[in-house]
Structures are given as C-alpha cells and as structure tokens.
Amino acid sequence: MEKFTTLTGIAAPLPLVNIDTDMIIPKQFLKTIKRSGLGVNLFDEMRYERDGSEKPDFVLNQPAYRDAEVLVAGENFGCGSSREHAPWAIKDFGIRCVIAPSFADIFFNNCFKNGILPIALPQETVDILMKDAEKGANARMTVDLENQQITTSDGQIFAFDVDPFRKHCLMEGLDDIGLTMERAPDIDAYEKRLAAERPWA
Amino acid sequence: MTAPKTLYDKIWDAHVVHQADDGTCLLYIDRHLVHEVTSPQAFEGLRMTGRKVRAPEKTIAVPDHNVPTTLDRAEEIKDEQSRIQVEALRKNARDFGVEMYDVDDVRQGIVHIIGPEQGWTQPGMTIVCGDSHTATHGAFGALAHGIGTSEVEHVLATQTLIQKKSKNMLVKVEGELPPGVTAKDITLTVIGRTGTAGGNGHVIEYAGSAIRALSVEGRMTVCNMAIEGGARAGLIAPDEKTFAYVKGRPHAPKGDAWEDALAYWKTMTSDEGAHYDKIIEIDASEIVPVVTWGTSPEDVLPITGVVPSPSDFTGGKVEAAKRSLDYMGLTPGQKLSEIEIDTVFIGSCTNGRIEDLREVAKVMEGKKVKAGLRAMIVPGSGLVRAQAEEEGIAQKLQEAGFEWRMAGCSMCLGMNPDQLAEGERCASTSNRNFEGRQGYKGRTHLVSPGMAAAAAITGRLTDVRDLA
Numbered sequence A: 001m002e003k004f005t006t007l008t009g010i011a012a013p014l015p016l017v018n019i020d021t022d023m024i025i026p027k028q029f030l031k032t033i034k035r036s037g038l039g040v041n042l043f044d045e046m047r048y049e050r051d052g053s054e055k056p057d058f059v060l061n062q063p064a065y066r067d068a069e070v071l072v073a074g075e076n077f078g079c080g081s082s083r084e085h086a087p088w089a090i091k092d093f094g095i096r097c098v099i100a101p102s103f104a105d106i107f108f109n110n111c112f113k114n115g116i117l118p119i120a121l122p123q124e125t126v127d128i129l130m131k132d133a134e135k136g137a138n139a140r141m142t143v144d145l146e147n148q149q150i151t152t153s154d155g156q157i158f159a160f161d162v163d164p165f166r167k168h169c170l171m172e173g174l175d176d177i178g179l180t181m182e183r184a185p186d187i188d189a190y191e192k193r194l195a196a197e198r199p200w201a
Numbered sequence B: 001m002t003a004p005k006t007l008y009d010k011i012w013d014a015h016v017v018h019q020a021d022d023g024t025c026l027l028y029i030d031r032h033l034v035h036e037v038t039s040p041q042a043f044e045g046l047r048m049t050g051r052k053v054r055a056p057e058k059t060i061a062v063p064d065h066n067v068p069t070t071l072d073r074a075e076e077i078k079d080e081q082s083r084i085q086v087e088a089l090r091k092n093a094r095d096f097g098v099e100m101y102d103v104d105d106v107r108q109g110i111v112h113i114i115g116p117e118q119g120w121t122q123p124g125m126t127i128v129c130g131d132s133h134t135a136t137h138g139a140f141g142a143l144a145h146g147i148g149t150s151e152v153e154h155v156l157a158t159q160t161l162i163q164k165k166s167k168n169m170l171v172k173v174e175g176e177l178p179p180g181v182t183a184k185d186i187t188l189t190v191i192g193r194t195g196t197a198g199g200n201g202h203v204i205e206y207a208g209s210a211i212r213a214l215s216v217e218g219r220m221t222v223c224n225m226a227i228e229g230g231a232r233a234g235l236i237a238p239d240e241k242t243f244a245y246v247k248g249r250p251h252a253p254k255g256d257a258w259e260d261a262l263a264y265w266k267t268m269t270s271d272e273g274a275h276y277d278k279i280i281e282i283d284a285s286e287i288v289p290v291v292t293w294g295t296s297p298e299d300v301l302p303i304t305g306v307v308p309s310p311s312d313f314t315g316g317k318v319e320a321a322k323r324s325l326d327y328m329g330l331t332p333g334q335k336l337s338e339i340e341i342d343t344v345f346i347g348s349c350t351n352g353r354i355e356d357l358r359e360v361a362k363v364m365e366g367k368k369v370k371a372g373l374r375a376m377i378v379p380g381s382g383l384v385r386a387q388a389e390e391e392g393i394a395q396k397l398q399e400a401g402f403e404w405r406m407a408g409c410s411m412c413l414g415m416n417p418d419q420l421a422e423g424e425r426c427a428s429t430s431n432r433n434f435e436g437r438q439g440y441k442g443r444t445h446l447v448s449p450g451m452a453a454a455a456a457i458t459g460r461l462t463d464v465r466d467l468a
C-alpha cells in the first residue's frame, strides 16, 4: 500500500450531506475485475452529461480543481454500499484525503486499506475548511498525518484524531494481511478451541 | 459475578483471536459469503501473493448482483462485463476450492437470502460478506456485517478481520403492530426517526414484543436495513422461531451436534441490566404504513402525509431536500397518495422471501395490475421461486399481470438490464432510494411488499389499508 505522510495540495469543496457510494461510483463501473482506472468515473452522474460531455459546473470539472488531492464534504460521507470501488475511484482520481463532519463506517474503514486518509472534524471546522477550499487553486491545504494537523492556505491550524494503529499502517504503507499472517499461531490455537467448543461452527 | 453482557458483547468475546493493547482485535470469522462484484480483486490479490483460502469450507460463493433475471440466462449472459465477472467467480471458486451456487443451480439467489436458506447462517456466529446488507443475517443473532474488498481478501487469507468494537444501541419496539403494518414499516420508521447517520459507529440490537412477534423472515427485513440507519450490523436475539427456522436446513448441525448447538444458542441473549450506549424506544401501535419521498432512506413519511418542503428542515438537510425534490420531480404539499408510478419492483434481500410474495398475493387477491404499468417480481432465490410456484402464488401473480423472473438482485441496484428509464417512478420493496440507484434518473419510493402490491393495483402510491 502507498504510504501517507504529509500532503500539500488543492482541496475541492463538495458541500453536500449524505454523499453515498452510488454517487461516488455508480454501479455500471462495478463490473470491472480490476482496482485501477476508476478515477475517470468518479462522481460520474454528477460530473458528466449522458453523452459523456462534462458538466462545467461540477467542482472537479472546474480548471481550479482538476488536480485536487483533498476533498471537503458534508456529513455522513460514503454512506450506502460496501463497494471498495468508491475509495479506489477517489484514489485513482488523485484524491488522498477526505474531510467531512462524519463518515459511514464501511467507507471510512475502506479508505485506510487504500492509502486514503479520512478525517472527521466538527461541523464548524469543516465549514472553515470548506471556505478555504472554495478559494480555488491557489489555496493549498496541508495535511500532516504525523503531527495530526491540517493547515489552511492562510495558516490556520486544526488538529485531528486518528486511530494510532491505522496511523501507523498508513504512514508505513503496511499491508494488513501480512501483519495478520504473523499471528497464524494465534489463529491455529483459536481454531483448535473452536473445534472443541463449537464443532458445528 | 461477571458484569451483564449484551448479545453483541457475547458474540464478540467468543470470537477474539487476539487483542492488542489499544483494543484492536483480531476477530475470527465463522462464515464468509462471496459474490461476483466485490470479490475478483480479492482473489487476484491472493494469486499475486501466492496465498490460499484458509477455510474454504466456511466460504460460499454465489453470483447475484449482475446476473440477468431472464429465463435464458443459463445459456449465456449477454453483457460482456457481467459475463466476465461471473466467469471469474466460477474460476476463483474452482481454483480455491470454494462451493458455488451457479446461475443454473436452484439454490442460486441473493447472497443474504441463500445464506439463511441453506442453514449457513446460525446464531452466535460472525458472518461477513463484501456487501453492506450482510446485516440481514443479524436476524438470527449472528454478528454480521459488510466489508470492503481488501477485507474480503483478508478474510479469505486468514479467516479473521481486524476490528475495533463498536458502540451498542438498543432499539426497542414494544406493543402490537396495527393491521397492514409490517416489518418493512418498522425498519423504515426507525431510520426515519434516527436518520441515516444515527447508527454510525454502532451495532443495533432490536428487541421488544413487536420484534419477538415477527417471523424470522420479518426480522431479516428489519436487520437488513440496519445499514441504512448507519449501523454496520443489526442483531436480534434468537428464540424458538429462530431454532425452528434453522433446523433441518442443509448446513444446519444435525444429531448430537444439533443439541449442543441449541444449548449454546440459547445463551445468546442480552443479560438483564446489560449496558447500551444509546436506547431508542418505539411504540409499535403508532407505526403506520410508510413510504419514502426523497433520495435518502431517512426521507420516510406516513402514506397519509404530504411531500415536505425544504423549509421543514434545518442545516445541510435543507439543500439536500431541495435537491431530492428536484430529482424526484415532486412539489411540496402534494399528497403522497396521489403520486403516480410507472413501475413496481418486488424483490431484493429486504423483501424477496416467500412470506413477502405471499403478502403480495394476499393484497392482489381478485385484483389486477393496472393496465400499462410494469410490475416485476424477482424472487430472492431459486428455491423461493420454486416454492411460490408450488404454492400456486406464481401463477396467480402472473395472471394478475406481474412479470415472473429468475432470482437475483435485479432492479434493487440495476446492475443487470432490469433498470428504470430516465424519469420513471417506481414503488420498490428494496432498500435504497439513492439517485440513480435503480437506473439513471430513475425515481424510487421504498415501500413494503403489501404497499407495492397496492400501488400496482391503483397505479399510484396507495395506503394498503384502503384496499382491505
């Protein structure tokens, strides 16, 4: 997994609540058997007309935000299905950090498995960051995972929380499966116990 | 004496393989259900790293999300990408030794319907699937939740998941449901009350006399939509109804093992005085048949109500309501029961079981689908389909004007050709009314099976009680 340490980049504002995974990546793009190449279809129905032409109003189609690396959004971001295609599409587009007042659990979890940092902050803070993001391409935000700080384009600093284990994995780019494999003796022992206590399972 | 535990605590404690100092646990997974859309990249990951499936006997595979529901599908799936996904699942199941219910197998169906149907789903277990509606299996008192593809790979390789314990919320529904009100109305009403983010970070346990009174199938409908309330999992303590449902199914324990299992399952209830982080109480007698008007499952109102105005809301919900109304093509103040529909969809893992079809048949008794309306029934599994045919329901519903399809997810998410056309409006027994969910610019109103049947008869959203 790609490491995440510090990121300085353009933040795109998307001030909608309940942005669901069907909006992030509609189902017709779930038919792939690959993880890559989904970025062009990120927010597909909001981003393109039916004929494939771009909707100029949509934030990621505006010249200032085409290279956005941070997304600032409304509450309950990523609700809906468990499709990991959502974080894959976000990552493939080039966004490495999503900031919102709250996230749906599965999406939140899926982000960490893909080198994306989701940050939940109080609504008032997100409002300030949203304003900062609205300034366009010159307004670069810095997200520093090590120090758990976001710095706005005008130098305001906000602290954020992150689970220590997830932070460690993200900063080192660690693969969960490899870590768990090291616990194979524990799993073996558990399965032995299970076979004795609940053989039907 | 140990502190009283909730059902969630008990299942959790029984599955901890390892606990780190910060509380992160490695949790053992008893059952893993796999489908064609969220698994190819996971199996690919195993191949690339030379890993195996650790417990193929605890894993089952089924294609459901994008399979066509037409009779000719066993010969050929015409959509190339869908066909590739189904073929990939077939190859992965074969290469890794996982049992698969293929498209031509009568046991094929929606993953959350066939798990319980085959007896894979049992009380006290941990069950995962790369699908958010895995919450359904919680109706058996199993801790069941959706996972992403990276976690699918993790479970395939290690039969465990890295987890932190969630908070625990109790939703207590006491009293008797009025006539015409069903499990779907309970679950929608709860979401209407708590909001789609209300359960974030929680596991919900549903309890109370109204939940106990539900059949096991009704309980599945309730738990199915826990995810729409933001909770990863819903739970209902198992009881005699649960045990009777599981007994005799192909993968249920047999003989002495059955007795041992039963004794254990009976301990799977929350102890008196156990702690919950949040408690919500609902009076069952106040629940009425509901519909959704917007593009979020929390946009729930009694069918007797009117379309709301954005000014009825506060905060971010004002803009969201404007956007929803515009998308749904509705005007504030309009009566919900005057909204005309083009399509009725009956099916999905929320309401695609035999009791749901019986409920539809009951409302349709002696009535016909309104002329010009498209009305589709997609049984949740091949076995549900076969049973409905045996009971004569299938024939009656076809005579009444319904299309009778093969099992799958179908128009619940429109990944196969079963989709709404632009601007079409549907009364649907599924679980999500998101923008574009059932087809580009399609409009979805979530309802119970009985309400969907009522809408099929009149051609508009209709109070099922008015037809009784």
Ligand code: SF4
Pocket (backbone or CB within 6 Å): B064, B065, B110, B111, B112, B131, B133, B348, B349, B350, B408, B409, B412, B413, B430, B431
């Ligand atoms: S029926 Fe719908 S909600 Fe259920 S698994 Fe299929 S797509 Fe998901």
